[in-house]
Each structure stands twice: as structure tokens, then as C-alpha cells.
Amino acid sequence: MPAPLVEVKHLKKYFKTPRGDLHAVDDVNLSINQGETLGVVGESGCGKSTLGRTILRLVPHTSGEVLFEGKNILSYDTRQMKALRQDMQMIFQDPYASLDTRFTVSQIIEEPLKICRKEMGKADREKRVKELMDTVGLAQRFVNAYPHELDGGRRQRIGVARALALNPKFIVCDEPVSALDVSIQAQILNLIMDLQEDMGLSYMFITHDLSVVKHISNNIAVLYLGQCIEHAPTEELFANPIHPYTKALLAAIPIPDPSKRSEDREIIRGEVTSPINPPQGCRFAARCPYAGDECRGKPIELKETRPGHFVACMKFF
Amino acid sequence: MGVDMNQNAEKLLDIKDLSITYITDDATIYAVNGLNMELYRGETLGLVGETGAGKTTTALAIMRLLPDRIGKITSGSIRFDDVDVTAASEAEMRTLRGERISMIFQDPMTCLNPVLTIGDQIAEVLESHGITSKEELSKRVDNILTLVGLPPERKNEYPHQFSGGMKQRVDIAIALACEPQLLLADEPTTALDVTIQAQVLALMKELRQKFNTSMLLITHDLGVVAEVCDRVAIMYAGEIIEYGTVWEIFSGTEHHPYTKGLFGSIPSMSEGQRRLRPIDGLMPDPAVQLQGCPFASRCPQCSDRCTAEKPASHRAAGGNIIKCHLFEGEDAGGGNDAGTAG
Ligand SMILES: Nc1ncnc2c1ncn2[C@@H]1O[C@H](COP(=O)(O)OP(=O)(O)O)[C@@H](O)[C@H]1O
Ligand SMILES: Nc1ncnc2c1ncn2[C@@H]1O[C@H](COP(=O)(O)OP(=O)(O)O)[C@@H](O)[C@H]1O
Ligand SMILES: [Mg+2]
Ligand SMILES: [Mg+2]
Numbered sequence: 001m002p003a004p005l006v007e008v009k010h011l012k013k014y015f016k017t018p019r020g021d022l023h024a025v026d027d028v029n030l031s032i033n034q035g036e037t038l039g040v041v042g043e044s045g046c047g048k049s050t051l052g053r054t055i056l057r058l059v060p061h062t063s064g065e066v067l068f069e070g071k072n073i074l075s076y077d078t079r080q081m082k083a084l085r086q087d088m089q090m091i092f093q094d095p096y097a098s099l100d101t102r103f104t105v106s107q108i109i110e111e112p113l114k115i116c117r118k119e120m121g122k123a124d125r126e127k128r129v130k131e132l133m134d135t136v137g138l139a140q141r142f143v144n145a146y147p148h149e150l151d152g153g154r155r156q157r158i159g160v161a162r163a164l165a166l167n168p169k170f171i172v173c174d175e176p177v178s179a180l181d182v183s184i185q186a187q188i189l190n191l192i193m194d195l196q197e198d199m200g201l202s203y204m205f206i207t208h209d210l211s212v213v214k215h216i217s218n219n220i221a222v223l224y225l226g227q228c229i230e231h232a233p234t235e236e237l238f239a240n241p242i243h244p245y246t247k248a249l250l251a252a253i254p255i256p257d258p259s260k261r262s263e264d265r266e267i268i269r270g271e272v273t274s275p276i277n278p279p280q281g282c283r284f285a286a287r288c289p290y291a292g293d294e295c296r297g298k299p300i301e302l303k304e305t306r307p308g309h310f311v312a313c314m315k316f317f
Numbered sequence: 318m319g320v321d322m323n324q325n326a327e328k329l330l331d332i333k334d335l336s337i338t339y340i341t342d343d344a345t346i347y348a349v350n351g352l353n354m355e356l357y358r359g360e361t362l363g364l365v366g367e368t369g370a371g372k373t374t375t376a377l378a379i380m381r382l383l384p385d386r387i388g389k390i391t392s393g394s395i396r397f398d399d400v401d402v403t404a405a406s407e408a409e410m411r412t413l414r415g416e417r418i419s420m421i422f423q424d425p426m427t428c429l430n431p432v433l434t435i436g437d438q439i440a441e442v443l444e445s446h447g448i449t450s451k452e453e454l455s456k457r458v459d460n461i462l463t464l465v466g467l468p469p470e471r472k473n474e475y476p477h478q479f480s481g482g483m484k485q486r487v488d489i490a491i492a493l494a495c496e497p498q499l500l501l502a503d504e505p506t507t508a509l510d511v512t513i514q515a516q517v518l519a520l521m522k523e524l525r526q527k528f529n530t531s532m533l534l535i536t537h538d539l540g541v542v543a544e545v546c547d548r549v550a551i552m553y554a555g556e557i558i559e560y561g562t563v564w565e566i567f568s569g570t571e572h573h574p575y576t577k578g579l580f581g582s583i584p585s586m587s588e589g590q591r592r593l594r595p596i597d598g599l600m601p602d603p604a605v606q607l608q609g610c611p612f613a614s615r616c617p618q619c620s621d622r623c624t625a626e627k628p629a630s631h632r633a634a635g636g637n638i639i640k641c642h643l644f645e646g647e648d649a650g651g652g653n654d655a656g657t658a659g
Contacts, residue, residue, distance in 0.1 A: 043510035044481075151599055152368075181367035181537060186582035186595030193591065208510060211540075215584035215591070252515040254540030256583060258563045261544055267515050271480050 004031040004067075005170060005202045006055065011064035013047075013054045020277040024050040026226035027064070029302065032170070032219075037196065037203040039217030039234070041210060041249070043272050047226040048206045052172040055204070056088050057081060068170070086116055089163040093175035095155035099147045105158055106143045109133070112165045132161040136191060153184035160191065164199075172204045177212060189216060210253050214238060219308075222246050225275050225283040228302060232309040242311045245284045282314065290315045329499060329531050330356040330379065335393035337374050337383065337555075344604040348374040350555035350611075351393070356499070361525065361532040363542040363563070365579075366552035369600055372535045375552075376501045378402075379533075380420055381410050397499070415445055419492035421485075423504035428488065429476040435462075435487050436472025442494040457494075465490045465520055482513035489520065496528050503535045518545055539583060543567055551576050554601055554611035560630075561637025569635030571644065575612045610641065618643060 013025040024047045032038045040048050053059045055066050057073065065072045073084055092098035099108055109129045113120055120128070133140060136157040147155050156176060163171055173192065177185040193216060195201055207213050213220055213234075220237045222230040222245065230243040241247045248268040270287040281296035282288070288295070294314045302312045311317050337349040349371045356362050364372050377383050379395055381402055395402035400413060422428055430438060439458045448454055459469035465486040476484060485505060492500060502521070506514040522545055525532055534546060542549055542563065549566040551559040551573065559566065559573040566576070581594035598615040601607060610616070613623040622642055631644035 043512065153599070182539075182582040183367060183578060183596040184599075186584075186593035187597075189584070190593055190595065210511070211584045215593070248512055252511040254514075254518070254538065254544040256539040256543045256567065256580075258543045258567050267519055268512055269516075271482055271513060272510075 003034055005034045005069060006032040006204070007065075007067040008051075008055060009065040009067070011051070011054060011066060012062040013050050013059065014062045017276060022276045023226045023278055024275060025054055026275075026278075027299075028221075028223075028226075028228050030221050030228060030231060032202050032204055034202055035196070035200045036218040037205050037216055039213035039220040040204060040206045040223060041208065041213050041220060042223035043208060043249075045272055045275070046223040047275070048208075048223060049174055051223070052090065052174050052204055052206055056090055056172055058090070082116075086166040087169045089166070089168040089171045091156075091159050091163050091171060091173045091176045093178050095152070095159040095179075096147060099155065099158060099162075101147050104144045104146055105133075105138070105150075108147070108158055109161045109165060112162060116166055128165070129161075132164055135164065135195070136161045137187075151184075152180050153187060156180065156188050157191070160188075160195070164195070167199075168201070170202045170204075172206065174206045175208070176205075178207065178209065185212075192216070210249065222249065225272060225278060227283060227312070228310075229282075229284065229313070230309075230311045231302065232311075236306070236309050240309070242305060242309075242316050243284075243313045244288050244290055244316070282312070288315075326357040326359070328355055329358050329398055330354070330533075331394075331396040332375075332379075333394050333396075335375070335378065335395060336391045337371070337378055337388060338391050339374075339384075339388050341387065346603045347606050348388075348555055348603060349378070350607075352552075352555065352557055354550060354557065354560075356531050356533060358498070358531055359525075359529045360548065361534055361546045363546035363549045364533055364535045364552055365537060365539065365542055365549060367537055367600065369554075369603065370552040371555040372552055373503055376420065376503050376533065376535060379499075379501060380414055380418060381405075382414075382420075415442075416495050417497055418499045418501065419495065419497040420501040421488050421492050421503065421505045423507055428491075429484060431476055434473050434475055435467075435479070438487075439472075439491055439494055442491055446495050461490045461494055464493070464524070466516070482509050482516065485509060485513075485517055486520065489517070489524075493524055493528070493530075496530075498531060500525075500530050500532045501535070502532060504537070505534075506541065507536070507538070514541075521545065539567075539580070551579070554603065554607075556611055556640065558612065558640045559637060561635070565633075565635050565637035569633065569637055571633035571635055571637070571639065573612070573639045573641050574616045574618050574643075578615070 008028055008030045011025055011028045015022040015024055028051060030038065040051065042048055054061050061074055066074050076084060106129045109132055110125045113125050113128060130140065138154060138157045138161065142150065177188050180188060196203065205213065205216055217234050219233050221228050224245050230246045241250055251266055268287050273286060280298055282300050285291040285295040300312045300314055302310045303317060304310050305317050332352060332354040335349055335352040339346040339348055352375060366372055378390060379402065390403055400409060436458050439461055440454045443454055443457050448457060458472055462469045462472060467483060467486055479487065506517050509517060536542060546563050548562050550557045553575050559576045578596035582596060584593060596615050601611055601614055609624040609626055610628050613619045628640050628642045630638050630640045632638050632648045633644055
């Protein structure tokens, strides 16, 4: 059994809004093993990015714990946090928006080194930047280029190089390929997988694309309105989805095979509702064709159905 | 649907040898290069390709909405039913756009007016089609909203009060308000979540059957294509490099090297293979007019001839049409439309 590198316990992140508390992340429990990838899926607004950012302490949490190598980092002070920053990094969906566009490629990649490796000289930094560019497959001729001069795939490679600069152990990848064309997406996915193999990295891979998450993850957590409603090893989740929302999500993916055309596939009605002061009980109940009285009024716990497969549903478990 | 009847079916859209350039301050962009395409009544054609392939440009040309002065059709013809789009007067085009062809854009925000209620926007379209009685307008608006799965009570709300999926449905409602013969749908579900995408695709299928609308569905999602299209055109750097029925493209054995690369790039939901097989490199610079095959620089099977000479279209054994030197001399059967793939 690999040891968990990251454990999230009862994590909550509420945003204050004029209309009440917005439950962006609401009592999430999960763990990520050393050298493995946890895929986090769910529709827009379900709290994926907020979960990733709260784990990395890029936004303050409301309550709960995040254990990194067994220690609760949410109680760390600034100095402890600064040391930890090097171990935890993030790769963003839109490399263009997340890179400082006034900087050249080399300036962007070396920035974390300048901040966290003050002992490093200019020559060493330059050497490290070259190394990182090789690692992520960016030709050296781009060293003085600006992000706007490069295509989306290369920009994402800069984002990856920058995230790798300090040799992190854990990277939150927030929709890193969602803005890319498929042929470029495949190049970046291969890169992310190769890096994991070579460096033993652990990932939390956030996406709304289930075929991507299936491809890259060891385990998958399905989020709905701030809550994890199902959590299982990848093969298991795709073979035996239990929660009606997971099933609906899987059924909704168009399969690139016309013989699997589903003229009468079950389509769930309605859309994700407001996460502001959500009602007690199953958040999916409003859209769920099977929901009954037992699904409403009280919190539904995530329970283990088989080893490693957790689900929060009153009807099917 | 559609495909087998095409022998007798009526051609609604016929594009021949279309080339379009954008002239900007620093370059001439060769966006569409000798494109051929046809679309029959009631048929859905999927136009597939990556960013920059020229899909939106093609759709805008059909509507004759290319940006003034910058975008120019440099050769070829576009025929819509009885209208020669490249030669028609602006008045004729307005009628065409208002009554016979509608377009849905990728970002539903762009074509909804933020200061008009949803109901008023639909009514405006209907009014421009000569419906003037208040009661009739109100009834038609309610019908259309119901048709796309929105409660008619919400017609007095403004666009910002709707979610992305709802706005896209309002967009579709407006596009359908005049029951067009041709719907140009430019990545209509790309910005939507999968469960909402499934709702919108189901809606589009239903309406297409109901009104026998022809549809040009622009997408980069091969799953969406397999789900709704009768025929498929694969576009690369302004050219259609492969063309066939959805079965020929998805199940045939012979394909353009680019098509193979595209399919190798998508993470499969069923196969166990871990490393993907992406296409190396990038699309060629659209500011350079190419001598040979546009895919040559990325093609694993490229030969000297490919960079020097544009390949012709050849019909593969499966029936699909491939624009690639590798298939020369292989033309199966003398289908008289063997030259129709761009
Ligand atoms: N800074 C913020 N202030 C208020 N609400 C926010 C903020 N960031 C995110 N939210 C809300 O939190 C919820 C979850 O958002 P997010 O984590 O971005 O979801 P996802 O990444 O799954 O699309 C959404 O309802 C979103 O509107
Ligand atoms: N208004 C414009 N001015 C200059 N170039 C343009 C303009 N619109 C599109 N292009 C260029 O034309 C090519 C085709 O673009 P487009 O039709 O939008 O492709 P797609 O829809 O397949 O992504 C691209 O190289 C794009 O950059
Ligand atoms: Mg997000
Ligand atoms: Mg486009």
C-alpha cells in the first residue's frame, strides 16, 4: 500500500456573499498517494479549482485539515509555509493568463528560483532554466521569446517548467489541457505522465473531461456542488459507478464511435443549482430521478461499498 | 438518416474551390484554400478540425459575414439552393440570413443583447419575419421557449439571469425561430458541461428531425461528431483533407495520415493504452502559401513529392475521399463525386 502524501479531512471553504455563505468546498475527504494521480471531476462551479487552491493554501480555508506528509499544513505559519511552497505547485488551465506576459520564457521559468533559491548564482539559474526547458520539450531558441509569441501548447510547457523549477513533490493540475487542441493536448498529457514516472511526482488532476481523467488517474473523486459524492480507483469507477450523478456524467460523454450512438440515452434534466446556503441532504436530489424522502433533510455520508470505493447515496448504497 | 438517400436528395449547399484570405497590416492569412463541400437537405455534416483550420471562416463566408475589407473570397463559388452567395446583392443576403440560414456561435454571450429580455429578442426575430400581432407573437415566443426546454415564464428575464447552458438554448431558440433550411452551428456545445451538452445535442437532433433542417456542425470533438453527424469533413490548414460518411471516417481502415493522428490523440474511454500517440509539431504558418500538402511538415509518411505538389482527392476502398498522394491510383469505383472532397 503506497503511503498517502496528501490527506484532506473535512475540508470546507465557504465564500461570504451578499446572499449568504457559498459552500464552494463542503466537507471533502480524500487522499493522494505518493507517486499517484487523483483525478477530480465535476461540472463547472462544483468547486474543483477552489478545492485545489485551498489545499495549496492559495485561499484561506474555512475549516478542516490538509495533511502533507502527515502534518497539518493549514496550521503552518508563514515561515513554515514558505519552505513548503517548494514542495507544492500548481499548473493552470490558461497558461496565458497565468504567466506574466511582460517576462520572457527564461524570466518566467527562473522566477521561482530567484525567490526561493537565493543562494543560486545567475549562471546556475541559467543552467537550470536550460535543463527545465529540455525536460518539458521547449526548444532553446525560445529562451528569449515572450508568451504571446508562442502557441498554446508551448505556453503550457512554460507553465509546467515553472512548476517544476523547485523540484516539487505534489502538483495540482487545474484543467491543464482543457484549452488545447486534441493533438497538442495529447503531447502535454504525455509530458505530464512522463514527468510523473521520471520524478515520482504526485498529482491532483482537475478536469471536466472524463476521458482525460480516465487516462491519467489512479483514483477519481467526483464532486457535485462542493461535495465528493463518489471516490474510487479509476477502473472500478468506470466499471461500477454507483451514484446516479456519476452514472449520468458517464452516460453523457459522447463516444467517438457511431455504433455506440445512444438514441435514447438517459439524459439528466436541469442544471447544477446554487451553492449558496444549499439545503441539507443530497445536493443532487433536485435532479435525481430516484430521489426520495430519505435523500433530503440530513447530511449523506460517504461510505465504503467495496475496498477503496466510496459513495454518498441513500438509494444505491 | 440522410446518407443513403443522398443519391436522390436535393443539394442545399454547394461550395466549389473556395479560397479566403484575411489581409492584415502585417500579413496575408490564407485561411481557406480550395475547399469543396456539399450538404443535402436534412443532412448533418460535421466539420472537424483544430483551432485555426478555417472552420469559422468557412461558416462566415456562407453567411457572407466575413469582416469587411479584411476578409476576402479570392476564388470559388458558394451556392445555397437557388442563390449564388458570392454574387448576391446585400438585400438578398439579408433575406437569406434572416429566413433561410441561421448561425449559432460558440459563445452564447456574443449574440444576445444584454439589455433586452429573452422574450423580446425572440419576438424581434419573429417580427422581422412579418409576425406583427401581439397575441400571435407572445404565443410563438412561448412555444419556442417550451420547444428548447425553457419555462415560458422566464421570457421577461435578461440574458445575465441565465446559465451558460440556458443561454445556449436561448440562442438555439432564436436561431430556430424562423425555421431555417440551414443551421450553421459553430462549436455550439464546446463551452458547456457534458450533461448540458447532452441536453443541447438531444435538442438539436429532435429539432432537425422535426423541421428537416440541414446542419453544418463545426466541432473539434470527435465524440460529438459520432453522436450526431451523417457525414464528416476533416479540415486541416484551410483544406478538407478527408471526407466521408460517419461510418467511413470512424470505421474505415484507410485514412489520411492527419485523420489517423487526430484519432490517435484522443484518450480512449475503452482501450487500456497509456501513452497517447499525438501528432508531432504544429499547424503550418497560415501566412505562407504552401506548394504541397499542408500536412507534409508533420506527416510521418511524407515524401519529397508531398512538399512540392498538392495532392488530388482519391476515393479509398471504404468510400471515403482522401486528399493524399499515398492513395493515388487507388481510386475505388468511378463515383462521380470523387472530386468533391476539398
Ligand atoms: N473568490 C470567490 N468568491 C466568491 N465565490 C467564489 C470565488 N471563487 C469561486 N467561487 C464560487 O465557488 C464555486 C466553486 O467555484 P470553482 O472552484 O471555480 O469551481 P470549478 O473549478 O469546479 O468550476 C462557484 O459557485 C464559484 O462561483
Ligand atoms: N479577422 C481575422 N483577421 C485575420 N486573420 C484571421 C481573422 N479571423 C481568422 N483569422 C485567421 O484565419 C485562420 C482560420 O481561422 P478560423 O476560421 O477562425 O479557424 P477555426 O474556426 O477553424 O479555428 C486562422 O489562421 C486565423 O488566425
Ligand atoms: Mg475551475
Ligand atoms: Mg472557430
